[in-house]
Amino acid sequence: MEKRMTIQNLCAGYDGKQVLHNISLEIPSNKITAIIGPSGCGKSTLLHCLNGMLRQETGASVSGEILLDGQDTAAMQEDQLRRQVGLVSQTPSPFPFSILENMTYGPRYYGVRNKTQLQQIAEEKLRLAGLYDEVKEQLHKSALKLSGGQQQRLCIARALTAEPRVLLLDEPCSALDVQASAVIEEMLTRLKQTYTIVIVTHNIVQARRISDYVAFIKDGRLVEWGEAACLFASPQQEETRAFLDGIYG
C-alpha cells in the first residue's frame, strides 16, 4: 500500500476545547478513504486539518504531524498546500459566474492566460466529473442555473482544476437526492485512478459502497481503521460494531 498522507498524533481544538485526540492514520494513494462517525465527532475538523484550513482560524490549535508524500504540511506554504489538497464542502457553492468561468477561475489565478488552454482544462475536468456531456452546449450559462447534483459535480470539477494530489469531500451528497448521489459516487470511483480521495460521510451505506479504506471516529478519537471490506465484515472494536449496527449515529 502506497501512502499519500500520513497523520501522526494529531490533536486539534478550538478555543481551548479539544476536538481531536491523538489521531494517527494513513491515507493510501489512489484509494477512497471514508471517514465515518456520529455527527459532531470531529470528522470535518479532521478534513480541515488535512488542508491546513484549521491552522489559520483564530482560536484554533493544531499539534502533531501531517505528511503529504513524506513532506511536512506545516512547513508548506498555505496556498501551495491548498492546491495539493483540494476540498469540496457540504453545500455546493458554485461562483455566480458562467460554468466556464467557474472552471477557469483557479487556472487563471495560477497564471494560465491562453484561452484555448483554459478551455481545454475546463473540458478535461468537466469530463472527469461526468458533467461535460450535460453542459457542453451551455458553458456560458450561469452555474447557478444547474441542478443541485450538477452544481456539486461542478464544484468537484472546479476543485480538480487546481491539480490536487488529494481530494477531500465533506459530506458531498448530504444535500442531494438518491439519484444525484449515485452519479457522484460513480464518478468518485472513477476519479480514484488519478486522485487520492478522502470522503467524510455519516451515511454508512454510502461508505460501504464506495470506500476502499474506512476510519471510524467517535468523540474525537480514532476507534479503528483499515480496509473497508474487513472493517465492515468484522469490526474489531465493540464501538464500531455498535455504530455499524445503527445503535447511535
Next chain:
Amino acid sequence: MQKNLNRLFSLLIKLLTALSVLMLAFVIFFIVKEALPLFEEVSLKEFLFGQRWMPIAYTGETSFGIFNFIMATLYVSLIAMVISVAVGVGTALFLVFCTTERVRSLFLPAIDLLAGIPSVIYGFIGITVVVKLFIRAGVHTGSCVLAASIVLAVMLLPYLVSSCSETILKMKERYLPAAQAMGVSRWYAAATLILPASWKNILLSMILAVGRAMGETMAVMMVMGNANLFPRLLGKSETIASVIALEMGTAVVDSPHYHALYAAGMVLMVLLFVINVSINLIRAKLLEQGR
C-alpha cells in the same frame, strides 16, 4: 366580538395604507397643478434648456431657464456618488476582511450615526473645513461643485457602508472558503469573486443614496456658491433644490416666478424617478444574467 375586532383592525390598516398612497398622489397633484400655469408663458423647451434665470423683471424682461440648475444637480450628485461609492465599498471591504466581528459591531453603528447629523451641520463643516481647504488650494472663493460633492459624499456614506458591508460579508461567507480551498489568496478572491458577486446589491443601495443626493438642499447650498452657471468642477453653481429653497420665500404667490419654482420641483421629481427606474432596470437585467 373577536371577528368584529379583526374586521375593524383590517379596515384601519387599509385606511392607513390608502392614506399614505393618497398623500403621495396629493403631493404629485399639487406640484403639477402649481407648475402647469408657467407653461402658458414659457415653452417647456425654453424652460428645460434655457440658461437665463431672471424671475423678476428688473431689466424689463423675465426669463426662466433651468438648464444650469438641472446640470448642476446631476453633476454634483454624480461626483458625490462616485466618491461615496468608492469610499463606501472600500470601507465595507476593510470592515469585512481586515477586522473582527467585534470591531465591526463597533464601527458600523458609528458610521450609521453619520445619517443622524443634521445637514446644516454638514454645511457648516463644509464651510469651515472643506471650503477653506479649497481657498488655500487657490480656488477663488472656495465654494465650488467639488466642495459640495465632497460634503455630500460624506453624507451619503452611511447609506452605502452598512448595506455594502452586509452584502460583502454574506458573499464572503458563501464564496471565500471555496476559493481558498483552491489555494486562491483572500484579496484576489475579494477583487475577482466577492466584489462582482456583491455588485447587484450595491447598486440597490445606490438608489437610496441617489435620492438623498439629489434632494439634499442645505449642506449643498452652503458650500456650492449658488450662482447660475454651468457646473464646472472648481466653479460655483446652483442645484434645483437650492434655487427652490433660496427663492420660494420671496416669490409672489401665483406669479410666474412662483410657478416656475414648482415646475423646477416637478423636474427634480421626474429626474429622480427616471434615475431610480433605470437603476432598477439595470439591476433586474444583471440579476437575469446572473441566473
